[in-house]
Amino acid sequence: MELTHGTYHVQGISFAELAQHYGTPLYVYDGEKIVQQLNNLKNAFSENDIKIKYAAKALTNLSILRLLKKHGSGVDVVSINEAHIALRAGFTPEEIMYTPNCVDFSEIEEGVALGVMVNLDNLSVLEKFGKKYGAAKACCIRLNPHIMAGGNYKISTGHGNSKFGISVYQLPQIMQLVEQYQMNVEGLHIHTGSEITETDVFLKMAEILFGVARDFPHLRFIDFGSGYKVAYKEGDLVTNVFDLGLKLGRAFKEFYHQYGKKLQLWIEPGKYLVSEAGYLLTRANVVKTTPSVTFVGVDSGLNHLIRPMMYDAYHEIVNVTNPTGSQKVYTVVGMICETDTLGADRKLNEVREGDLVVIKNAGAYGFSMASHYNSRPRPAEVLLLNGSHQLIRQRDTLDDILRGQVEADV
Ligand SMILES: *Cc1c(COP(=O)(O)O)cnc(C)c1O
Numbered sequence: 001m002e003l004t005h006g007t008y009h010v011q012g013i014s015f016a017e018l019a020q021h022y023g024t025p026l027y028v029y030d031g032e033k034i035v036q037q038l039n040n041l042k043n044a045f046s047e048n049d050i051k052i053k054y055a056a057k058a059l060t061n062l063s064i065l066r067l068l069k070k071h072g073s074g075v076d077v078v079s080i081n082e083a084h085i086a087l088r089a090g091f092t093p094e095e096i097m098y099t100p101n102c103v104d105f106s107e108i109e110e111g112v113a114l115g116v117m118v119n120l121d122n123l124s125v126l127e128k129f130g131k132k133y134g135a136a137k138a139c140c141i142r143l144n145p146h147i148m149a150g151g152n153y154k155i156s157t158g159h160g161n162s163k164f165g166i167s168v169y170q171l172p173q174i175m176q177l178v179e180q181y182q183m184n185v186e187g188l189h190i191h192t193g194s195e196i197t198e199t200d201v202f203l204k205m206a207e208i209l210f211g212v213a214r215d216f217p218h219l220r221f222i223d224f225g226s227g228y229k230v231a232y233k234e235g236d237l238v239t240n241v242f243d244l245g246l247k248l249g250r251a252f253k254e255f256y257h258q259y260g261k262k263l264q265l266w267i268e269p270g271k272y273l274v275s276e277a278g279y280l281l282t283r284a285n286v287v288k289t290t291p292s293v294t295f296v297g298v299d300s301g302l303n304h305l306i307r308p309m310m311y312d313a314y315h316e317i318v319n320v321t322n323p324t325g326s327q328k329v330y331t332v333v334g335m336i337c338e339t340d341t342l343g344a345d346r347k348l349n350e351v352r353e354g355d356l357v358v359i360k361n362a363g364a365y366g367f368s369m370a371s372h373y374n375s376r377p378r379p380a381e382v383l384l385l386n387g388s389h390q391l392i393r394q395r396d397t398l399d400d401i402l403r404g405q406v407e408a409d410v
Contacts, residue, residue, distance in 0.1 A: 001015075034273055054068045140185070209224075307365055315342065328347070
């Protein structure tokens with residue numbers, strides 16, 4: 001977002017105009033930024049046959065999926081419903097990678113019936129798949145490389161105690177099943193969590209994967225998952241995707257030359273594509289001064305953006321109504337009956353009741369993790385594209401909150 005002539009705006013559209021048009025709280029997505037991020041990745045990996053599979057769980061809106069599809073992205077889904085949503089958004093089954101964890105085998109059968117690539121992440125599942133489909137259906141295997149990577153334990157999925165993937169130490173058991181059932185393993189996959197900033201960590205994982213890949217003669221692709229970190233505040237360490245694209249791309253080429261066949265390089269960015277494009281636009285309902293803290297209570301909370309409370313995530317907060325006001329220290333909280341701090345001890349331009357307050361980096365794991373807690377509606381969502389705004393999801397109503405409830409005879 002930019003500040004010109006005293007007004008904060010995105011693509012020339014001011015937050016004040018959006019608030020007036022749609023009300024608050026409101027999720028606002030900058031479509032141009034999403035496309036720009038996608039193009040960054042395409043350019044970074046341009047030396048390879050790159051397939052970008054957008055991790056749909058980060059932001060699962062049909063219009064966002066359509067936008068990404070239009071610009072050449074595929075999609076990674078983690079539930080059968082996400083697979084159905086991706087199909088509805090216009091992705092072909094071939095463009096969909098399905099990476100479930102601990103689901104009932106019937107969900108995997110349904111994925112196969114839909115024609116999507118299924119990523120298997122447990123020995124028992126691999127065995128069921130082999131028994132049922134043999135060589136008739138291709139599959140991918142998710143490996144756990146046993147690397148502790150990423151921001152913190154909660155978001156790391158590749159360490160030894162993680163529930164994700166089949167351990168690389170169980171390779172003999174994997175090979176035994178693959179041979180026994182003549183399985184057609186077209187891909188190997190690794191995704192070790194979120195917020196990895198060092199290229200070397202990715203390269204180390206790649207080396208482990210290449211070591212394993214030599215034993216699989218039918219590969220078509222290797223999927224390196226994601227974990228790309230973006231900046232949540234100025235000076236933050238981020239994943240340098242250009243450095244990564246260059247070095248991982250080079251290592252990958254070297255690998256497939258030895259392997260003897262050109263392979264596709266897949267990646268599954270979620271946060272990288274949509275985080276910075278998203279803004280949660282809220283209004284300050286109250287300013288509450290206590291002897292020790294001044295709170296700003298906005299018309300949102302952990303029901304709409306759970307990342308600060310769940311992951312200690314830092315989201316920058318800006319008072320967009322009073323950009324020249326003198327700076328004061330505030331703790332920004334929501335209106336949920338629960339401690340729902342959105343940002344503690346933040347310097348903001350003086351906040352008056354009624355001011356618009358924007359929470360940045362809200363595109364990824366914002367709306368998609370939102371709930372009806374406290375019987376509050378989830379926000380509306382708006383997409384900004386080519387300098388105009390479009391509603392892409394209506395604000396929930398009381399009926400939406402009550403949907404599905406059946407009144408018992410009591
Ligand atoms: C969540 C997830 C991703 C996306 O991770 P980001 O950190 O948002 O980029 C990719 N692949 C799989 C299998 C995932 O579960």
